[in-house]
Amino acid sequence: xxxxxxxxxxxxxxxxxxxxxxxxxxxxxxxxxxxxxxxxxxxxxxxxxxxxxxxxxxxxxxxxxxxxxxxxxxxxxxxxxxxxxxxxxxxxxxxxxxxxxxxxxxxxxxxxxxxxxxx
Amino acid sequence: xxxxxxxxxxxxxxxxxxxxxxxxxxxxxxxxxxxxxxxxxxxxxxxxxxxxxxxxxxxxxxxxxxxxxxxxxxxxxxxxxxxxxxxxxxxxxxxxxxxxxxxxxxxxxxxxxxxxxxxxxxxxxxxxxxxxxxxxxxxxxxxxxxxxxxxxxxxxxxxxxxxxxxxxxxxxxxxxxx
Numbered sequence: 001x002x003x004x005x006x007x008x009x010x011x012x013x014x015x016x017x018x019x020x021x022x023x024x025x026x027x028x029x030x031x032x033x034x035x036x037x038x039x040x041x042x043x044x045x046x047x048x049x050x051x052x053x054x055x056x057x058x059x060x061x062x063x064x065x066x067x068x069x070x071x072x073x074x075x076x077x078x079x080x081x082x083x084x085x086x087x088x089x090x091x092x093x094x095x096x097x098x099x100x101x102x103x104x105x106x107x108x109x110x111x112x113x114x115x116x117x118x119x
Numbered sequence: 120x121x122x123x124x125x126x127x128x129x130x131x132x133x134x135x136x137x138x139x140x141x142x143x144x145x146x147x148x149x150x151x152x153x154x155x156x157x158x159x160x161x162x163x164x165x166x167x168x169x170x171x172x173x174x175x176x177x178x179x180x181x182x183x184x185x186x187x188x189x190x191x192x193x194x195x196x197x198x199x200x201x202x203x204x205x206x207x208x209x210x211x212x213x214x215x216x217x218x219x220x221x222x223x224x225x226x227x228x229x230x231x232x233x234x235x236x237x238x239x240x241x242x243x244x245x246x247x248x249x250x251x252x253x254x255x256x257x258x259x260x261x262x263x264x265x266x267x268x269x270x271x272x273x274x275x276x277x278x279x280x281x282x283x284x285x286x287x288x289x290x291x292x293x294x295x296x297x
Contacts, residue, residue, distance in 0.1 A: 002292070003254060003282065003285075003292060005235075006235050006238075006239075006254075006285060006289065006292065007147075007151075007251070007254040007255055009143070009147055009255070010146065010147055010150055010156050010159075011143065011156075012142055012143055012146040012156065012159070012160050012163070013156060013157055013160050016138070016142050016160055016163075016164065017135065017138055017139060017142070019164065020135070020138055020164050020167055020168075021135070023164065023168055024131065024134075024168070024171060027168065027171070027172070
């Protein structure tokens with residue numbers, strides 16, 4: 001047996017070049033366009049949102065100052081804010097003849113006082 | 120030979136010329152891994168498509184070696200996968216297709232073809248790639264060495280070892296007369 005008979009040459013099936021050309025054409029037609037431009041708008045929005053979040057999260061907010069400015073019942077109870085009624089006093093003659101009554105309201109930011117006279 | 124002086128990047132016409140030049144040789148090489156002419160041609164085409172897909176970075180001067188290397192690697196991978204699938208009964212190595220009809224010489228009987236195939240199959244990968252490339256690619260040892268990334272001397276010694284093993288398996292082997 002010779003090495004030639006051990007390695008007999010086969011003939012490839014016909015039409016190989018045409019098939020290769022078709023495959024190349026299909027590949028070219030199906031080649032995706034650059035994908036990154038499509039991400040630019042989405043990326044810009046995401047970046048802007050991330051920046052806003054970072055800025056907001058990093059702002060130094062003093063919780064006590066916030067509580068004081070809010071001044072709700074809870075903050076008053078905790079001693080962080082004064083009761084709105086503390087600041088309200090009658091002046092002058094009214095102090096002798098009047099009375100101040102706080103009217104309950106549903107909104108902690110709103111304080112309504114009723115002033116009555118004793119005369 | 121493809122003219123490498125005009126441009127560095129591989130163009131379509133160059134690839135087609137390469138295909139015409141190399142198709143039969145690469146199919147013959149790959150055939151010794153998959154034992155199916157159709158599958159060998161598929162793998163050859165896959166190798167060309169792979170090289171085409173990376174044409175921007177391909178050095179035209181070494182593209183032939185790259186095509187052979189790609190095809191041999193693909194064939195080897197395909198064979199390995201088949202063996203793996205075969206373990207689970209999902210696939211088997213294809214039977215030789217029309218081997219008796221395909222060779223130009225037409226000397227092989229079905230029995231001797233099977234013996235030859237078994238002998239080549241029994242060669243380790245590194246011996247098989249050397250002996251198949253040296254017998255069928257028509258490339259000098261230097262270029263086979265470049266394809267397989269081994270020195271020229273190693274190509275010669277592996278070829279001798281491979282032929283010796285084939286001779287043992289087939290009960291003698293003579294060098295073909297030119």
